[in-house]
Structure formats: C-alpha cells, structure tokens
Amino acid sequence: NDYLEKLFMKLDTTCDGFVDWNEFCTHLLLLYRENDYLCVKSEKPFVEEPKIRHITHNRQEQTSKILAVQGPLRYLTVSKEGAICVWYPSLTVDKHYVIADQADDQ
Incomplete structure (x- = not known):
C-alpha cells in the first residue's frame, strides 16, 4: 500500500x-x-583491452577530438597540430594524415 x-x-x-x-x-x-x-x-566502448605502448604517430601532439565512426567501427583522433589518425577497434593505426600549413608547403 x-x-x-x-x-x-x-x-x-x-x-x-x-x-x-x-x-x-x-x-x-x-x-x-x-x-x-x-x-x-x-556497454563497453572497446572490443578488447587496450595495449599500453608508445605510439609513434602521435609525436606527443595534444589530441583535441576523438570520434567513433560506425560501419565498420573506427576511431578518429584529431590533434591541434593537424594530425588525423584512423584507428581500428583493437587500437592499432589504420591511417595517419598530417595537414600542413600553407607556409610549410612552399
């Protein structure tokens, strides 16, 4: 009652x-x-436990954004210096891009 x-x-x-x-x-x-x-x-965001190791693609750049993209699942990290990394769910690098300034290209 x-x-x-x-x-x-x-x-x-x-x-x-x-x-x-x-x-x-x-x-x-x-x-x-x-x-x-x-x-x-x-629900856990990662399929498996991450491996803690030094990542050579990062170059100690400060990550400003992390995105999870579906179909197939990938993670994107964007640094303030213009580096974009695409990661597999196992946290291994799929692709790495660096966006250069106009002054650096000349």
Whole structure:
C-alpha cells in the first residue's frame, strides 16, 4: 500500500488527486529513457583491452577530438597540430594524415 501511494505521488505531477493519461505516459517515457541510458552506459566502448605502448604517430601532439565512426567501427583522433589518425577497434593505426600549413608547403 505504501509503494502504491509513493507511485501515485510520482505520477500525479499536477497534484490534483488524479492521474491522467498524459501524466502516466510521461512517467513511462522518463522511466524507459532512464533504463535505456543505463543500459547504453554499461556497454563497453572497446572490443578488447587496450595495449599500453608508445605510439609513434602521435609525436606527443595534444589530441583535441576523438570520434567513433560506425560501419565498420573506427576511431578518429584529431590533434591541434593537424594530425588525423584512423584507428581500428583493437587500437592499432589504420591511417595517419598530417595537414600542413600553407607556409610549410612552399
């Protein structure tokens, strides 16, 4: 009985003593959205454990952005100096690009 009273108080957002269809649907939507967020959050972003090692492609550049791209899954890192790396899910480098300044090209 105490559980039902607490549930009713959660559902009755207008505090009018009634629970209408809109309040009920809003409660269910928020409940399922929270459950979905918790399920997605618990999934591991990597397929396997990363290997800690020195990466020669990085050149100690500061990474400013990391993106996960689907189909097939790849990770992209972009540094402030203009280096772009494409990584496999196993955290090995697929491709490495360096965007040079106009002054450096001459």
